[in-house]
Amino acid sequence: MLKIGQRGIRHLQRFSTASFTTVSASSIEKGQNRVVDASLTLIRERAKLKGELVRLLGGAKASTSLLGVPLGHNSSFLQGPAFAPPRIREAIWCGSTNSSTEEGKELKDPRVLTDVGDVPVQEIRDCGDHSISYPVIRAVSEKLGGPVDVLHLDAHPDIYDCFEGNKYSHASSFARIMEGGHARRLLQVGIRSINKEGREQGKRFGVEQYEMRTFSRDREVLENLKLGEGVKGVYISIDVDCLDPAFAPGVSHIEPGGLSFRDVLNILHNLQGDVVGADVVEFNPQRDTVDGMTAMVAAKLVRELAAKISK
Ligand SMILES: [Mn+2]
Numbered sequence: 571m572l573k574i575g576q577r578g579i580r581h582l583q584r585f586s587t588a589s590f591t592t593v594s595a596s597s598i599e600k601g602q603n604r605v606v607d608a609s610l611t612l613i614r615e616r617a618k619l620k621g622e623l624v625r626l627l628g629g630a631k632a633s634t635s636l637l638g639v640p641l642g643h644n645s646s647f648l649q650g651p652a653f654a655p656p657r658i659r660e661a662i663w664c665g666s667t668n669s670s671t672e673e674g675k676e677l678k679d680p681r682v683l684t685d686v687g688d689v690p691v692q693e694i695r696d697c698g699d700h701s702i703s704y705p706v707i708r709a710v711s712e713k714l715g716g717p718v719d720v721l722h723l724d725a726h727p728d729i730y731d732c733f734e735g736n737k738y739s740h741a742s743s744f745a746r747i748m749e750g751g752h753a754r755r756l757l758q759v760g761i762r763s764i765n766k767e768g769r770e771q772g773k774r775f776g777v778e779q780y781e782m783r784t785f786s787r788d789r790e791v792l793e794n795l796k797l798g799e800g801v802k803g804v805y806i807s808i809d810v811d812c813l814d815p816a817f818a819p820g821v822s823h824i825e826p827g828g829l830s831f832r833d834v835l836n837i838l839h840n841l842q843g844d845v846v847g848a849d850v851v852e853f854n855p856q857r858d859t860v861d862g863m864t865a866m867v868a869a870k871l872v873r874e875l876a877a878k879i880s881k
Contacts, residue, residue, distance in 0.1 A: 609690040613637065620684040630681040632846075634876040638688035639702050647822050650854030654868065655688055657855045661862060661869030673839060675877035683876040703728075703807045703849055704743040704750075710847045711752040714802035718846060720744075720753040721797060723760050723834060724809035725825040727779060729771040740852070748775035754801045759792055759837065760785075760812035760829045782827050789833075796842040803846035806838070806878075808871055810853045810864065820857045820864030831867065838874055848875040 617635055624633050638655030662677070663669070669677040677683050703722075711717050722728075722744065729748075733739035737746070747753050755778065762782040764772075772779045780788050798804035811821040814828035853868040 606690055609687075613686050613689070616684070616686040620680055620686065623680045623684075627679075627681055631881040632844075632879055633681050634683045634879040636683060636685045636872065636876065639691060640688055641691040641702065650822060650856035651852050652691070653855045654853040654865075657858075657862065657865040658850070658853065658868045658872060659685065661865040662873060664866065664869070667866075671873050671877035672835065673877060675880060677873055677876065682880040683873075701738055701740040701743050702851060704738070704746040706847065706849060707747050707752050707805055707807075708750055710805055711802065714846065716802045717752055717754040718802050718805045719755040719797040719843070720747070720757070720805045720807060721795070721837075721841065722756060722758045722807045722809075723812035723829070723837070724758060724807075725760055725782075725811045725823065725828055726763050726809070727758050727761055727768040727772060727777070728809075729768055729775070729777065731767070731771065744777070745771060745775070748777070753805075755797065757795070757797075762827050763823070763825045782829070785829070785833075793836045793840050795837065795840070798843035798845075804841070804843040806841075806845060806848040806875060808834070808848070808850050808875070810850065810868055810871070813867065818853075818864045818867045819859060820854055821852055822854045822857065823852075824857075831870075834871070835874060838878060841878070845875075845878045848879065850875065 620633070620635065624630050636659075638659070640652045640655045642649030642652035671677065671682075675682045707718070707720065726741065727744065728741050729744040730739070730742045731737075731745055733741035736742065744756060744758075748756060756775065757778045757780065758772070759780045760782060761768075761779055764779070764781065769779070771777075780792060785792075809821075810818050811823050811825055812829050813831060813834065815821070815824045815826055817828075817831045850868050850871045853864055855862075855865065858864045
């Protein structure tokens, strides 16, 4: 964390040298590291309390913790996803719907879902929108002691070796994941904006790329997936732009010809495997409809994923 904090300081100084001339770099660094440490302590304490509560309620094999990471500066076009976590939280608990998932899990039960807060990203400027999948999947595989199978729903393969000079761009996260050996199988579903490099990188890493143009043919396979056997489990990464913009207009990279919301739910609900983690990324509230339609879509994805993880 210290290392990330230091990188963050350099980033901040690059942009604010003039306004910080009277404050020493070490003071800024010290202050920022204290803020980061305090926020992470708070997140850990919430997670501990949640553990106690779950035990008191009789325990659970697995229970979902919701962690917000409000960042957008590794995005190549718009940075709006940094504003998404509070909008998604609001929509999860919106009174217009109830707190039960489609398959009957109760979200208010801490054995199903607990919100542990947001990572203080404003203090850690150099970590990375879909760029978050790399550090998270790396952490999951390191913590569990081996690779996972990754189901990645997206209009884009996000597998450029390097995008616009940024190895940690939101368009490069899956190249880093595969290079690091953090995923055994990577299945990409919903793909419809892919170029030569995307296909070549896919072949290089043995990625199973399911493109939208053949979705009607692939539907049966995708709605009957069995993943994670012989590895440490399954990780699901959902870029909201996997959906057709008709279902989710609030994204930075609008790409027509995508999945329906029901297509995504069918894939998730029917998936067999031990889901150990998931992310929902790239919802951009600045592009959403005035009544927050995409926020509800992202929130429902979070709700159904939470149900899938909790056991
Ligand atoms: Mn995408």
